[in-house]
Amino acid sequence: MDFDYTADQKHLRREVREFAAAEIAPHVMEWDEAQTFPLEVVKKLGRLGYMGSIFPEEYGGAGLGYVDYSIIVEELSRVDGSVGIIVAAHTSLCSNHIYKAGSEEQKRKYLTKLATGEWIGCWSLTEPEAGSDAAGTRSTAVRDGDDWIVNGSKTFTTNAHYADVCVGMAVTDRKAAQHGISAFIFEKGTPGFRAGKKENKLGLRASATGEVIFSNCRLPESQLLGKEGEGFVDSLRILDGGRVSIAALAIGMAQGAYDAALNYAKLRKQFGRPISEFQAIQHKLVDMATNIDAARLLNYRAATMLDAGKRVTRESAMAKLFASEAAVAIANEAVQIHGGYGFIKDYPVEKFYRDVKLCTIGEGTSEIQRLVIARQLLKDLP
Numbered sequence: 001m002d003f004d005y006t007a008d009q010k011h012l013r014r015e016v017r018e019f020a021a022a023e024i025a026p027h028v029m030e031w032d033e034a035q036t037f038p039l040e041v042v043k044k045l046g047r048l049g050y051m052g053s054i055f056p057e058e059y060g061g062a063g064l065g066y067v068d069y070s071i072i073v074e075e076l077s078r079v080d081g082s083v084g085i086i087v088a089a090h091t092s093l094c095s096n097h098i099y100k101a102g103s104e105e106q107k108r109k110y111l112t113k114l115a116t117g118e119w120i121g122c123w124s125l126t127e128p129e130a131g132s133d134a135a136g137t138r139s140t141a142v143r144d145g146d147d148w149i150v151n152g153s154k155t156f157t158t159n160a161h162y163a164d165v166c167v168g169m170a171v172t173d174r175k176a177a178q179h180g181i182s183a184f185i186f187e188k189g190t191p192g193f194r195a196g197k198k199e200n201k202l203g204l205r206a207s208a209t210g211e212v213i214f215s216n217c218r219l220p221e222s223q224l225l226g227k228e229g230e231g232f233v234d235s236l237r238i239l240d241g242g243r244v245s246i247a248a249l250a251i252g253m254a255q256g257a258y259d260a261a262l263n264y265a266k267l268r269k270q271f272g273r274p275i276s277e278f279q280a281i282q283h284k285l286v287d288m289a290t291n292i293d294a295a296r297l298l299n300y301r302a303a304t305m306l307d308a309g310k311r312v313t314r315e316s317a318m319a320k321l322f323a324s325e326a327a328v329a330i331a332n333e334a335v336q337i338h339g340g341y342g343f344i345k346d347y348p349v350e351k352f353y354r355d356v357k358l359c360t361i362g363e364g365t366s367e368i369q370r371l372v373i374a375r376q377l378l379k380d381l382p
Contacts, residue, residue: 003297012068016075019048020083028080031206032351037162038206042086045076046117051090055099059107060115066241066303070248074296077252078259081355082206084252085362088245089158089207090114094121096241097167097183101226101234110165110185119164124154124212125235132368134169135178135232139214141170148172148219150184153196154212156362161195161208164188168212169231176229183231185223192217203354240312242363243320247299250320250327250359251292257327257334257352258288264338264347275337284337288330295323314376321369324359331356 005013023041031038045051053069055061069091077084095114098106113119130136139152150170157166166186173180186193196211226234262285265276275281302315334349335342342349360366 009068009071012064013071013075015048016050016072017078019044020076020079024076024079024083028206028348028351029345031080031082033205035200035205035208037208038083038086039162041083042120043117045083045087050076051087051117052095052111052115054091055095055111055115059099060112062115065307066244067300067307070244070251070299070303073245073248074252074255077249078256080206081249081253081352081358082204084249085158085204085207085358088242088249089123090121092242092245093123093238094159094163094165094167097123097234097238098165098185098225100237101183101230102185105222106185106225114165120159120162121165121167122157122159122163122212123238124157124160124166124168126154126156128153128155132365134235135181137169137171137181137232139168139170141172141182141184141219144218146221148184148221148224150186150192150214150217150219152214156199156209157195157212158207158209160210160212161198163195166193166212167225168214169235170214172228178232179229181232181235182228183225183234184219185225186212186214186217186219190217190219202357203351204358236313239363240316241306243316243369244299244302244306244312246359246363247295247302247316247319247323250323250356251295251299253352253356253359254288254292254295254323254327254330257331257349257356258285258292260348260352261285261288261334261337264341268339281337284333288333291326291330295319295326298322314373317364317369317372317376320359320364321366321373324356325366327356327359 049062050072052061053064057063073084073088098111114121125134141148141150169181169183172182192215194213196213198210265281268275299319302312302319305312331353335353338349341347
């Protein structure tokens with residue numbers, strides 16, 4: 001095992017960190033307060049190759065691996081998790097589903113624009129009555145000659161209101177259960193397809209999350225993504241990679257909260273000396289730093305396995321579970337170290353505290369991660 005970053009990865013981290021400091025950091029609280037989607041910054045990320053980092057160059061991507069991708073999401077989220085989750089949902093969910101399950105024609109038509117950031121993507125699986133039980137999907141797609149007629153609605157879709165392309169799931173054969181759900185590609189402007197209510201969220205407020213609505217939306221056969229009835233099965237594969245990105249999102253925000261807490265502890269004086277000299281504060285910082293390293297190692301293991309073409313259902317779920325739960329605890333301690341100032345918006349830890357909770361919920365709650373891991377562990381028993 002090699003625990004060293006390559007020279008290219010070190011350069012990538014430095015490059016993304018400098019971009020985030022210059023282009024994102026000055027606007028974080030302004031975007032958060034106004035719920036402003038940072039479209040201009042997202043387009044710049046596309047031009048830099050970050051919106052299609054894991055895809056081959058022939059489709060407009062940067063040809064990088066999942067460790068590189070994790071570094072990108074980490075460094076963006078270290079400054080603003082909203083930007084991190086915009087990139088993550090676009091890349092590892094929408095674009096990756098087209099890359100993994102799409103036809104060559106679909107990849108040429110959609111992935112080439114998504115990978116460059118010319119188009120923004122969203123991915124719609126969750127419904128009001130189908131959250132953790134995604135197999136309980138109610139949206140339907142019915143054949144009408146050579147077309148499909150799609151009806152239903154989705155919720156909690158990241159990038160919904162700014163997406164040019166949406167990958168959405170609908171039931172095509174109710175009797176086939178999980179093997180009766182198909183995936184479709186929806187283009188912005190298609191009659192009967194639109195974004196609905198935009199959610200007013202606790203955190204990650206600069207990322208637009210909302211409903212996607214299908215109302216007698218007519219799609220030609222060419223918009224079926226993957227095989228009929230295999231959309232949900234494909235979604236489970238996509239979520240394996242998606243959980244690596246959510247772990248990276250959590251790690252990045254945890255790192256940002258820790259950095260802020262460490263700097264504050266060195267500067268804040270009580271009883272005549274910096275609070276960093278008190279053992280109680282040192283122990284908090286030690287636990288925070290250790291958990292960040294542990295989360296990062298778990299995630300890089302899953303990322304390395306993905307790059308090697310291996311199945312990572314257990315490993316990505318472990319990484320996502322540990323990283324998200326640890327990040328919530330780290331943000332909590334960061335606020336505690338700041339004391340009363342941690343409750344004030346003039347300091348960044350207040351925002352990390354609000355933002356990071358999503359990581360224990362999105363792309364499978366912590367409870368679902370434990371279920372996934374348990375099934376993998378029991379399956380491996382002799």
